[in-house]
Amino acid sequence: MSALAARRRHPLATALIVLLGLLVTGVGYAAVMPSTADASTSTASADDIEQGKKLFLANCSTCHGIDAEGRNQAPSLIGVGAASVDFQVGTGRMPLAMSGPQAQEAPVRLSDEQTAQLSAYVASLGAGPSIPSQDVLDPEAGDASKGAMIFRTNCAMCHNAAGAGGALTRGKFAPNLDDVSYKHIYEAMVTGPQSMPVFPDTTITPDEKTDVIAYLATIRETPNPGGMALGKLGPVSEGLVAWIVGLTLLIGFAVWLGAKSS
Amino acid sequence: MSDSAINKVGATTGNWLDERLGASGVVKGFSRKVFPDHWSFMLGEIALYSFVILLLSGTFLTFFFVPSAAEVVYDGPYTTLAGQHVSEAFDSTMHLSFEVRGGLLMRQIHHWAALIFVVSMIVHMFRIFFTGAFRKPREINWVIGMILAILAVVEGFLGYSLPDDLLSGNGLRIAQGIVLGIPVVGSYVSFFLFGGGFPGEAFIPRFYTLHVLLIPAIMLALITFHLILVVVHKHTQYPGPGKTNSNVVGFPLFPIYTAKAGGFFFIVFGVTALMGALFTINGIWVYGPYDPSPIGAGAQPDFYMGFLDGAVRIMPGFVEFTVWGHTVSPNIFLPTLVLPGLMVTPALLYPWIEAWVTGDKREHHLLDRPRNQPTRTGLGVMAITLYTLLWISGGNDIVATHLHLSINDITHVLRVIVFVFPPLAYLITKRICLGLQRKDREKVLHGRETGRVFRTEEGEVFELHAPLSANDRWLLVGFDSPEPAQALPATDSSGVRRPGGALEKVRQKISKFYFEDRVAPVTPAELAEAHHHGDHEEISASGGGDEKHAISSGH
Numbered sequence: 001m002s003a004l005a006a007r008r009r010h011p012l013a014t015a016l017i018v019l020l021g022l023l024v025t026g027v028g029y030a031a032v033m034p035s036t037a038d039a040s041t042s043t044a045s046a047d048d049i050e051q052g053k054k055l056f057l058a059n060c061s062t063c064h065g066i067d068a069e070g071r072n073q074a075p076s077l078i079g080v081g082a083a084s085v086d087f088q089v090g091t092g093r094m095p096l097a098m099s100g101p102q103a104q105e106a107p108v109r110l111s112d113e114q115t116a117q118l119s120a121y122v123a124s125l126g127a128g129p130s131i132p133s134q135d136v137l138d139p140e141a142g143d144a145s146k147g148a149m150i151f152r153t154n155c156a157m158c159h160n161a162a163g164a165g166g167a168l169t170r171g172k173f174a175p176n177l178d179d180v181s182y183k184h185i186y187e188a189m190v191t192g193p194q195s196m197p198v199f200p201d202t203t204i205t206p207d208e209k210t211d212v213i214a215y216l217a218t219i220r221e222t223p224n225p226g227g228m229a230l231g232k233l234g235p236v237s238e239g240l241v242a243w244i245v246g247l248t249l250l251i252g253f254a255v256w257l258g259a260k261s262s
Numbered sequence: 263m264s265d266s267a268i269n270k271v272g273a274t275t276g277n278w279l280d281e282r283l284g285a286s287g288v289v290k291g292f293s294r295k296v297f298p299d300h301w302s303f304m305l306g307e308i309a310l311y312s313f314v315i316l317l318l319s320g321t322f323l324t325f326f327f328v329p330s331a332a333e334v335v336y337d338g339p340y341t342t343l344a345g346q347h348v349s350e351a352f353d354s355t356m357h358l359s360f361e362v363r364g365g366l367l368m369r370q371i372h373h374w375a376a377l378i379f380v381v382s383m384i385v386h387m388f389r390i391f392f393t394g395a396f397r398k399p400r401e402i403n404w405v406i407g408m409i410l411a412i413l414a415v416v417e418g419f420l421g422y423s424l425p426d427d428l429l430s431g432n433g434l435r436i437a438q439g440i441v442l443g444i445p446v447v448g449s450y451v452s453f454f455l456f457g458g459g460f461p462g463e464a465f466i467p468r469f470y471t472l473h474v475l476l477i478p479a480i481m482l483a484l485i486t487f488h489l490i491l492v493v494v495h496k497h498t499q500y501p502g503p504g505k506t507n508s509n510v511v512g513f514p515l516f517p518i519y520t521a522k523a524g525g526f527f528f529i530v531f532g533v534t535a536l537m538g539a540l541f542t543i544n545g546i547w548v549y550g551p552y553d554p555s556p557i558g559a560g561a562q563p564d565f566y567m568g569f570l571d572g573a574v575r576i577m578p579g580f581v582e583f584t585v586w587g588h589t590v591s592p593n594i595f596l597p598t599l600v601l602p603g604l605m606v607t608p609a610l611l612y613p614w615i616e617a618w619v620t621g622d623k624r625e626h627h628l629l630d631r632p633r634n635q636p637t638r639t640g641l642g643v644m645a646i647t648l649y650t651l652l653w654i655s656g657g658n659d660i661v662a663t664h665l666h667l668s669i670n671d672i673t674h675v676l677r678v679i680v681f682v683f684p685p686l687a688y689l690i691t692k693r694i695c696l697g698l699q700r701k702d703r704e705k706v707l708h709g710r711e712t713g714r715v716f717r718t719e720e721g722e723v724f725e726l727h728a729p730l731s732a733n734d735r736w737l738l739v740g741f742d743s744p745e746p747a748q749a750l751p752a753t754d755s756s757g758v759r760r761p762g763g764a765l766e767k768v769r770q771k772i773s774k775f776y777f778e779d780r781v782a783p784v785t786p787a788e789l790a791e792a793h794h795h796g797d798h799e800e801i802s803a804s805g806g807g808d809e810k811h812a813i814s815s816g817h
Binding site (some may be wrong): 101133142145147148149152153154157158159160161162164165166167168170171173174186215218219224225226227228229230232233234235236237238239240241242243245246247249250251253254255257259 | 299301302303304307308322329341342343344346359360366370373374378381382383428429438465501522525526529530533534536539540541542543544545547548549550553555557558559560561562563564566568656657658659660662663666667668669670671723
């Protein structure tokens with residue numbers, strides 16, 4: 001009997017097996033899963049990361065912590081990736097101006113260069129989604145009809161079929177997508193900001209994300225065929241127009257017709 | 263042709279027609295028929311004309327719409343739908359909207375006309391209710407009107423479901439949920455309606471037949487009957503000088519109303535066409551084809567169904583319970599079937615309820631001013647408040663996003679105020695009415711306040727009141743003001759026991775609720791007394807005939 005076999009019932013053997021199992025799973029997972037972090041980490045220089053760290057300490061660390069591991073309400077930023085920073089800071093949501101149900105779009109407070117440096121620093125903390133390249137953001141490269149189907153199935157339930165936005169619980173909301181840049185739409189899909197779920201490349205492939213962008217570009221650029229869109233909100237605004245515009249006009253005419261006699 | 267030749271041709275043609283149709287009597291009778299003139303009498307006309315517009319534009323739509331759920335691939339010009347699998351109903355609606363000349367305009371006119379149809383019916387009903395035009399002999403016409411309104415809602419919902427787009431499919435799914443919510447038989451009714459599982463392929467042709475044939479035919483018959491009754495009963499009129507319960511003051515049908523009504527039809531058509539041209543309605547190209555898996559945020563029914571959706575949205579879920587292993591779930595049944603039943607039934611029966619309370623068996627052709635029936639007006643505003651709150655609840659997501667509120671807070675608040683606000687609205691409205699009545703009394707007794715304040719040499723301060731003209735005064739005193747029913751002795755003068763009993767006691771209680779705090783119109787005796795009283799304060803310095811009131815004397 002070998003020494004190994006003799007110790008197979010040692011109390012630590014189970015712990016060792018579990019440890020080995022975890023290691024194998026972890027290494028295997030890392031090997032199989034595509035890493036999306038290389039794009040930003042590879043292009044960012046050490047200097048950028050250094051500058052980004054300074055920016056982080058000055059603007060973000062109050063809530064997210066000096067080590068970016070998160071505090072009470074602010075999440076850890078390790079592994080959120082450059083795309084997340086680019087989205088949150090690039091749309092003005094971060095640094096957060098005031099607490100509320102959710103961070104809202106606001107005037108952007110960092111320059112593009114500073115945002116890039118901050119993104120580089122956060123990306124250096126752990127692998128995460130990178131900032132999308134220009135070729136996946138080109139609406140011309142996507143299939144708008146396919147994008148419409150993907151949008152209808154995955155996005156319309158919160159953002160409304162026309163991307164006009166909608167309400168979520170407790171004052172949170174899915175914003176209107178009319179003025180959101182394609183880069184930020186793509187980043188939102190891969191990072192899932194606020195209440196939005198993450199749509200990783202395994203669920204919606206980069207090509208399909210380009211299709212969604214192609215769909216949004218088409219409905220943005222197509223003039224509304226039916227006249228004024230009434231906020232693309234559907235029957236609620238239509239009902240209000242019927243009461244306010246239709247009824248007011250018709251009663252106005254009725255008063256005019258009825259006034260001539262008396 | 264000379265004038266005499268034209269006359270001769272006209273006479274010959276007229277005579278030819280008259281000998282075959284006997285039309286001259288009808289034309290003569292009708293053309294001299296008098297209708298009173300008021301803008302609020304034209305609200306029902308708007309509904310009538312909208313119905314005609316719906317028939318005309320709807321006929322156009324049927325030329326292109328294919329009522330079939332068969333699956334086809336969309337290959338039309340709208341790029342974001344290219345190559346998608348859609349039903350023939352959706353495909354033909356897209357074809358109609360984008361490839362048929364004027365098709366989208368016609369669709370939008372049809373849909374706007376449908377909304378205006380219901381809006382005008384609702385407002386017409388307000389006019390009838392608040393002026394008491396439902397009273398004898400018009401109770402049946404009130405009921406017909408209510409049935410027409412309910413049919414219009416059903417008809418609208420069927421039409422909304424036909425294009426088979428995502429929004430209508432979501433709406434249909436909710437309707438099916440309501441059907442499933444009917445206790446015991448729900449699932450059978452659903453299977454019967456949809457010809458199997460949801461959505462199936464049967465509903466589009468079925469809904470189509472109901473939408474273009476059965477319901478419009480019933481509505482047309484009811485509208486005809488509704489209008490015949492208007493002619494039979496003659497039109498009501500607002501009180502005023504020379505207007506009594508047994509005459510109609512107004513203008514003849516020909517030429518005045520033929521011109522006015524004919525012109526108004528074109529105005530209504532014009533406004534509807536303008537709306538169809540300017541405002542998008544039901545953009546199915548944005549919603550896309552129906553598929554039971556996705557749903558769009560902001561999915562709502564058309565406004566007239568909004569109150570039902572709203573009732574569901576604020577219904578708490580805890581009413582669900584289990585009996586002997588069976589889940590009983592009234593949380594859809596209560597808000598969508600019981601609640602509308604509770605809202606519609608009293609409205610349907612209201613003419614009889616009020617007649618029973620007042621014990622009034624007379625015919626009424628003179629309308630009430632809403633303030634002179636404070637309890638009725640209050641009840642009407644209470645109903646409107648409830649409907650409006652439920653309607654707001656139906657759009658709670660839009661309210662949340664646009665007013666930056668939490669949808670949960672809106673729901674919690676609405677759950678409370680839906681019970682609190684309607685009675686509050688009743689009380690406030692009734693108080694306003696009573697206040698206005700008191701002001702009317704004051705005006706009759708002491709004249710109109712002129713705002714000119716005088717002080718006599720003795721230091722007495724008074725305001726000059728101008729007396730009302732006889733016509734103005736008549737309007738403020740000449741109305742019915744029922745008194746609360748008095749408890750009568752159990753036996754009459756001959757010692758015979760009175761009929762009634764418990765029910766009569768209930769009637770007295772309701773009558774008390776209605777008329778207890780009534781403000782009675784000024785009687786001639788009171789008027790004479792007031793004038794006499796006013797004479798005491800006559801001073802030579804003031805203008806001739808004006809009545810004065812010393813502020814110090816307590817007026």
